[in-house]
Every structure is written in structure tokens, then in C-alpha cells.
Amino acid sequence: xxxxxxxRKGRNVRNALIGVGLSTxxxxxxxxxxxxxxxxxVGYAADSASKDKNRSSGQRESAEQLEQIAKEQARRQHERxxxxxxxxxxxxxxxxxxxxxxxxxxxxxxxxxxxxNYFKDxxxxxxxxxxDEFIGIKNKFRNYERILLVAYDEKxxxxxxxxxxxxxxxxxxxxxxxxxxxxxGSVLYKSVSPTWLAQMGGYGNYKYVYxxxxxxxxxxxxxxxxx
Numbered sequence: 001x002x003x004x005x006x007x008r009k010g011r012n013v014r015n016a017l018i019g020v021g022l023s024t025x026x027x028x029x030x031x032x033x034x035x036x037x038x039x040x041x042v043g044y045a046a047d048s049a050s051k052d053k054n055r056s057s058g059q060r061e062s063a064e065q066l067e068q069i070a071k072e073q074a075r076r077q078h079e080r081x082x083x084x085x086x087x088x089x090x091x092x093x094x095x096x097x098x099x100x101x102x103x104x105x106x107x108x109x110x111x112x113x114x115x116x117n118y119f120k121d122x123x124x125x126x127x128x129x130x131x132d133e134f135i136g137i138k139n140k141f142r143n144y145e146r147i148l149l150v151a152y153d154e155k156x157x158x159x160x161x162x163x164x165x166x167x168x169x170x171x172x173x174x175x176x177x178x179x180x181x182x183x184x185g186s187v188l189y190k191s192v193s194p195t196w197l198a199q200m201g202g203y204g205n206y207k208y209v210y211x212x213x214x215x216x217x218x219x220x221x222x223x224x225x226x227x
Contacts, residue, residue: 109154113210115139115222116148119189128152128187139222143194143203151210151218153186162188163211168201175200197224 117136119128130152131137141147151164158181166175177190188210197206203226209219 111154111210111218112150112152113208113218113220114150114152115141115208115220116150117141117146118148118191119150127185130154139220141194141222141224142227143198143224144227145194147192147194147197147222149190149192149208149220151188151208153188153212153217155186156184157181157186157212158184160186161213162186163214164188164190165209165211166190166192167207167209169204169206170201172201194224 112130114134114137116134116138119134121127122133123129128134134148134150134152136145149164149166151162153162161178161180163176163178165173168174175190175192177188179188201224203224205221205223207219207221210217
């Protein structure tokens with residue numbers, strides 16, 4: 001009875017000893033012929049149970065270690081993600097700040113439509129520079145003065161279509177010049193003579209209107225008066 005209790009206890013712990021006969025066969029096969037006593041069976045069962053217990057304990061420890069490693073890796077990756085997002089946000093804020101500063105400091109590009117007497121390349125650079133090289137900018141001309149009508153655009157309008165329309169004092173269009181800008185220099189101009197203006201409208205207020213790609217941009221008015 002005592003032997004059966006011991007063997008039953010060994011089977012419960014190890015869950016591998018199928019019976020006394022199997023255990024005996026294993027021992028006899030390992031040690032040859034001989035007699036098997038109760039203490040041999042008890043020792044074998046206890047040793048097997050101890051090995052299984054140690055193996056299970058080691059597996060649990062390995063699993064716990066792997067879990068801790070995985071958690072640590074996840075924590076570090078989370079910290080890296082946060083740092084990366086922070087760097088991206090800071091970089092974006094810096095870029096926005098720099099763009100705003102550049103926008104505030106950069107002069108606003110404008111379009112000027114005006115009438116003057118003539119253009120003169122003062123520095124011989126083959127460029128039209130507003131306003132220094134446009135001589136006699138004003139809005140009142142005597143009937144003997146030559147007149148240059150100008151649409152001066154500081155922005156590059158390369159490839160865009162510009163048009164200037166001149167209206168006489170009666171509001172009738174007497175001239176409409178269209179031009180496609182071929183370079184970055186965007187200047188549309190037209191020279192008119194006093195004689196021609198006398199024929200097309202005489203004395204009074206004229207209006208020159210500047211269009212870009214069919215859309216109104218700006219205009220100027222000037223007056224022709226008697227000498």
C-alpha cells in the first residue's frame with residue numbers, strides 16, 4: 001500500500017509514469033537484470049519530478065525574461081517615436097517661422113501702370129528700372145509733349161499675355177496692344193504722339209488699362225491740356 005501511494009504521488013507530479021511495470025522495465029533495461037525495490041522506484045520518481053519542476057521553472061523564467069525584453073524594446077521604441085515626432089514638429093515650426101520672416105522682410109512685388117515722357121537706360125544695363133529710368137512720370141501733359149504709356153510688373157510674367165487698352169475722353173477704345181512676355185522682365189509700353197492723340201480724342205482725360213491673361217490688373221488716367 002505504501003508503495004502504491006508513493007508511485008501514485010510520482011505520477012501526479014511528473015504526469016509521465018504510466019505504471020510500475022513501465023518504470024520497472026525502464027530501470028531494468030538501464031541496469032540489466034536484478035531486483036527492483038521500492039526505494040529505487042521512489043528515487044527515480046522523485047528525480048524525474050525534480051527535473052520536470054526545474055525545467056518548468058526555467059521555461060517560466062525564460063518566458064518572463066522574453067516578456068521583459070519585449071516590454072523594454074516597446075518602451076524604447078515608443079520613446080524614439082515621441083522624440084522623432086517632437087523633432088518633426090520643431091522642424092516644421094522653424095520652417096514656418098523662417099518663411100514668415102522672409103515674407104515679412106521681402107518687399108511686396110507690385111504692378112505699376114503710369115504715363116511718362118520717355119524711357120532712358122541711365123546705367124546702360126539694357127533693363128528698364130522703375131522709377132528712375134522713366135523720365136517725366138505724371139498725369140498731366142501739354143499738347144506738344146511726347147507720351148509713353150507703361151505697365152511695369154515687378155513679378156516675372158514669362159509666357160503670359162499682357163494687353164494695354166487706351167480710352168479717349170469719350171470712353172472709346174482707340175488702341176489695344178497685346179503682347180506675350182518672352183523674358184522675366186515684364187514691361188508693356190506704348191509710345192503715343194500728341195498729333196495722334198489730337199486726332200483720336202483731342203484735349204481731355206485719357207485712361208490706360210492693363211490686362212493680364214484677359215483679367216484686369218490696374219489702370220492710370222492722364223490729361224492732355226493746351227499749351
